[in-house]
Each structure stands twice: as C-alpha cells, then as structure tokens.
Amino acid sequence: MEGESNQKYSHHGGNFGSYFRQKQEKLALQDDNEYSKKSNIFANCKVYINGNTDPPAIILKKLIIENGGEICAFLGRKSSATHIMATHLTNQKIKDFANHRVVLPEWVTESVKLGVLQDWTKFRTIKIESCFNVPSDKVLVVPKQDPAALNMNIIDSPGTKGDKVRIEWILNHRLKINCLNKSFISDYFNQSRLHFMSTRKLQLRRKCRTYQPPLFPTQGSERTLIHVDYDSFFVSASLRSRPDLSDQPVCVSNGSSGSDIASANYKAREYGVSNGMWVGKAKQLCPNLICLPFDFTEYAKCSDILYDTLLALNPLRISAISLDEALVDISNMADEAETVSQEIRRSIKDQAGIDVSIGIGSNILLARLALKKAKPKGQCVLSPEQVGEFNIRDLPGVGRQVQQKLDKLGIEKVSDLKSVPLSKLNSAVGNALSRKLHEYAYGKDTDDIRTLDTPIKTVGIEIGWAIRLISNEEVAQFVFNCCEELFSRLNAVNAYCEMITVKQYRKMSDAPFVAPKHLGHGHCDIASKTKKVNNKLTFEELVEDVMFLIQQLNCPPLEFRGIGLHMQVKEVESEIESREEPARKPFQSRIKFSTTKLPPPVTPTKQVLPSILPKPPPPKKRFTVTQLFQDANDASYTSQASLNARILSELPSQTRRQILLNEDDYLPSLSAPSLPLVTTDFLGKTSLSELRKLLKKWIDSCAAPTSNDARRFFNFIRLSITEDTLWARAAKLVDWIKVLAKDKPEWLYYHSLLYEETQKQLLAKNKATKLF
Known part of the structure; x- marks a missing residue:
C-alpha cells in the first residue's frame, strides 16, 4: 500500500496546491490551442463560471477566451479569479461571494456585442443590500423624481413621508454633484486645499530628508534656528496674477457664502475678517471683500522658491513644517542670523513677489514665538527672558480645552506658569504637558529639529462633503470607489500595511437634514472601527476589510455624511529615497552667503595623543x-x-x-x-x-x-x-x-x-x- 500511495501522488508529491496549479496551467494551455484569439476585450480578466447559466458555460467560455480572457477552472481561497459568473446563488454562496465581483452572463454577451468591456457593477448578481444583512422591509425604494417643488417643511420629520422628501432633495442635487460618479473622488481631492497641502508637505519632507548637510560645518557655540513663513500665503500667491487688487480686501475661498476662508490679506483683516470664517459672515463685515479661487499651480511655484532658497544656504538641518513654512538650523552660518534673515527675505521677495517673515531663536519654541512678533513683513530675535509676555494660547500644545483648564488656575500669560506649583499643573493637564509648559515658562525647549520630520505613519483619505446616499447599495458603491483611491495612494508609497481604521460621519439625530454649509456634513457623530491587516494587502482584501467594518458601524444610508479610511503603515524610508530621489546637486541661488568662519578644515593627521580632552574653565570640569x-x-x-x-x-x-x-x-x-x-x-x-x-x-x-x-x-x-x-x-x-x-x-x-x-x-x- 505504501508503494502504491507513493505512486499515486508522485506527479505532485502529495502537494495538492502544486497539483491544482499545474492542472490550471494545463487547462489554460488546452484552451489557447482550442480557441483562436479575436480581441482583447477581456484582457486581464479571469472568470470562474458557477452553476447553470444562460447562455451555457461552453458558449461563455468560448466568448471569453476568444476575446482575450481566461477561464478559472477552480475557485479556492487564494484563487486568482477576477470575476465569478453566476445566474442563481444559494444563501450560503451569497455570503461566500459577498466580496467578489459576481456578474450575470449578460456582462459577457453585452461586452462582446459592444466591442468594449462593460462596467461589471451594472451586471451584479448579488444585490449589495444582501451584503449588509438589511431586512427587505427596511430597504428604501427610490421614487421617481417629482418635478414639483419640494415641501421643505417636512424634510426633517420622521417616517416615510420625510424619507420621500429627503430622497427627492438628494436626487435634485445630484443633477449637479453626484458622489457616486467615478470622477467625484478625484475631482474632490484635485480641488481640495487640505489634500494639496498634505500631498505637497509629503513631497517637501522627502526633499528635505534627502538633503545632505555640509560634511565639516563650522558651528558656533550656540544653536541658532530660524522659522520662515510666508505672510497670508494663499491670498498673496493668488494676487501674483492680480496685482491690481493688492490694495483691496481680498480672500481666497471657493466663493459661496457657505464656504470657509482659507486666507485673507491684512487689508481684509482690518475689517475683522479672519481665516476659517465663512464667506457670508465675512461679507457682512466687509461688503467689498473680493474672493479669489484657489490657484494650486501658483502655490507650488512659491513653495519651491521658498525651499530652494533655504536649501541653497547649506544649513545644518531643514524641516518642512508645511508648503509655506520651514524651520532651519543655521548654526553653521558665519554671518549673523539677522543678516542671513534679511537676505532670505529679500531674495524670496525678488523671486516670488511676496513677503516672508522670520523668527529667530536658540530653540524651536523661541523661533516660533519670535515669528509671531515678526509678522507681517518682518523678522525678530527672541531671548528666553521675553517668553513671559506671550499669551498662554501661543504655546505649542495649548488648545482651547487646555486653555480653559489653565484659566481656572489663573494662568493667562506664560509668565504666570512660574507661580503655579508643578503638582497643580500635573493635576490640570497631565504630567507630560505640565513638564513641557514648565520648561516653556523659562524659554526652554528640548525638542530636536530632527524629530519633526518623522517617516510616514498613515496613508488615508477623508471626505465629508457632498455625500448624500439613498440605499445600502449606494453606500457600498461609494465605499468601493473610496477603496480604489486609498489603494492607489498605498501603491504610491513604499510601506507595509499594519492596521486600517474606518471613520464614519453619521448625522446627529437632532441635526437638520440640510446642513448650514452647502452639502457639508453638518453636525455629526463620528464612530470608528479598526482592524489589523496583512503587510502586503491586495485590493480585494482591502475592499473586504473596509466593507466588514462599514457593516459593523451600521449607519442608515440617509444619515451617512462622511467617511475616513486611514491605513497605519510602516514606511521603508531608505528604499523610497534610493528609488525616487536622485543624488542631491548643489542648489543655485541669488543669495551669496559665507558658510564658514575659518578656512576649510584640514583632514586630521594620524597623530597619536592621549584621549583626555582639554579641560574647560571652572566651575565645570571635563573628566573621562x-x-x-x-x-x-x-x-x-x-x-x-x-x-x-x-x-x-x-x-x-x-x-x-x-x-x-x-x-x-x-x-x-x-x-x-x-x-x-x-x-x-x-x-x-x-x-x-x-x-x-x-x-x-x-x-x-x-x-x-x-x-x-x-x-x-x-x-x-x-x-x-x-x-x-x-x-x-x-x-x-x-x-x-x-x-x-x-x-x-x-x-x-x-x-x-x-x-x-x-x-x-x-x-x-x-x-x-x-x-x-
């Protein structure tokens, strides 16, 4: 029996995975020999045919192979099938195939008839409601659009009457903006200021990370940092093409009254207009306010001017804070920091036509606070003794909630921190922040500029505008489109996936259906779910994981207002730099700086001396x-x-x-x-x-x-x-x-x-x- 068994499995050595793989290759070769190729309609498509179909499987097989596709003979857990074809499925198979592309035979026949591959989602065998386990009596039926005016008085009323009006309202707005369109997500991010800023910051961080500082810099006894920032960046860059408006109150926004202001010039700020304010309110304060659209091309040009100028200094270190803001260690510069800053401001003004302000200090905190005093169109040097005059809200890490806690302790100015015992600070804001605030009170900051440029830890997308969905099928389709966008971003970075978090914006029960901001998400409850994922995540696995978490959140479609998909990753930084960034070449700049106080250092000779360094003056002694x-x-x-x-x-x-x-x-x-x-x-x-x-x-x-x-x-x-x-x-x-x-x-x-x-x-x- 033993010999017979060995003979039985000799062609695959008892490895059934190998057996099925070889069998699949054999069948594929037979198919290639049997059918002649006519087109590439089904190129990269590998189809598994399940059960009885109309037309029969033999005809579908012939159509698929002749038009560039493949037939998957077996469907295992790790099958490479891209599509499953079925006309009828049992309840168990509906569950098993819930995260696969299951299509009707008409997908093949229509594609061959029209000569182009059709969208498989129009030929689904499994209705998406089945994946969400929603009872049939809870599935909303979308009515035909009523051309009559909507009765907005009952749009927030509960029950089916309110649902009908809400659905009609969504269908009316979809005539202009439809979140289910394939181009919606790409258009949204192409016009998104926040997306542009985050993407641009990532590019600049990589650029700074590959910068190679001088090998033997001459460094002074004290560290000198400068914090460089454009003044009213977005509006200043937009005014480059409209110099005739430079004396007018101008802001940058999408323009509608419900849009927020990204940036306002100082003329507009004289009327009380501020960044983040709604345009409608801003125009009440300043009726002559001019709104300019976003101009991302100009923003990128000005950003390049800033960073190329700073890198041309050959500093010890440069950290990208944002596209218009950088922190630079110029401790190796022979010239005084104020002289260097003046030359930077002049050079950028000549090239970009807009102003920058610069804060100068011996640590990150001092440089940051000095920048606040320098704005607009100026520069400032700040010493540790001057920190006490700032408001407590000016300190890093002090937001509105922390400020409220410090107000209870009578702390308004930074100098007030010195009079409050550390134990009281610990009780109010926690040990870590209290220690940091205590250091800030004396102008100290132990943070290192090197820690600001950390490797990528998350890749994700977040959309909270214009999302109005009617049914669970539409939820699934929208989520699928979001997964495509996220997967493309994952492929753009060299990273291992570790964990995925799904955030879902759900309209608050007492919030109006029509949000104050046009198609905004309004007041929402935000819930999230997290799941560990594979290092090498496929698109199908990504969709499966996200759909699973969406089901767990269980949000009714009409209350769905936004989504966030965030992948925790571990970036392979060295490979990214070697793959995407060429060796650094010297930057060209109009500024000519002296970067050394002494002649270039001579290579140390191989002289042998004791290892004890010279002792500095008392009271501190240096010992080995x-x-x-x-x-x-x-x-x-x-x-x-x-x-x-x-x-x-x-x-x-x-x-x-x-x-x-x-x-x-x-x-x-x-x-x-x-x-x-x-x-x-x-x-x-x-x-x-x-x-x-x-x-x-x-x-x-x-x-x-x-x-x-x-x-x-x-x-x-x-x-x-x-x-x-x-x-x-x-x-x-x-x-x-x-x-x-x-x-x-x-x-x-x-x-x-x-x-x-x-x-x-x-x-x-x-x-x-x-x-x-």
Missing part, C-alpha cells in the same frame, strides 16, 4: 570615566591611542558625534584598542543600582563622553546583551541614560547609538520584531 573612578590599573585601556584630542575638540558637535564611535572609519590605520571588557562588570560595578549611580556621575560631569569612554561602555553593553542573565540589565541601563541625558544633545545622540545596537543584538538573539 578613567579620571573619575581612578581606574589606574587598567593599563591596556589608558595606554591605547585615540584621535588627536586638540583636533577633535575643535570640530563641530555634529562631526564629533559621527567620529565618537566610528574613529576607525576616519583613521583606518589606527587599530581599535584591545579592551579587556567582560560582560559581568563595568569598572568594577556589577549591580544595577551601582551602575546607575556610576552613569549618573559620569553624565553629570561632562556635556559629552570622550571617544574611548564611549567605546568602552558601548562594548560593555554589546557584550552584556549576549548573556542570557544580563541582557535585561543592559536594556535598563540604556533607558537610564536617556532619562539622565534629557538636556544634553551629545548624550542623547550617544543613547540613540546604544539603543540601536541593543535592538539589533536582541532581535538577532530572540528573533522577535520588537522587544523594548
């Missing part, structure tokens, strides 16, 4: 770990050569950080010191508490570790991770460094190196995706 703990017996450590300490101390901090753990890369001829480290102790300390005290004393003693000290502890951590009994201690020590180094950029950078190394070692050790 060896000096601190008098580890004089460790001759093999103290006798090893390192970089030229004098040259290293003259290099800017960014270059020192690169050299810190990679001196062999800079001086290949110097062999790495042979360190007699063991995994059980560091400088004689073994317990976690002893090592924590040791680290605290080390970090408190100096602003940055020396090269040998850093290498010594780095190797200790790396070796400790390999020991089963010591890896947890090493991980806690790395976390402890981050706690101690919160105000020291050099130590924070060192922590990041340690963290990356421990992650790498632990992943290799445990074969896990994430450990801590």
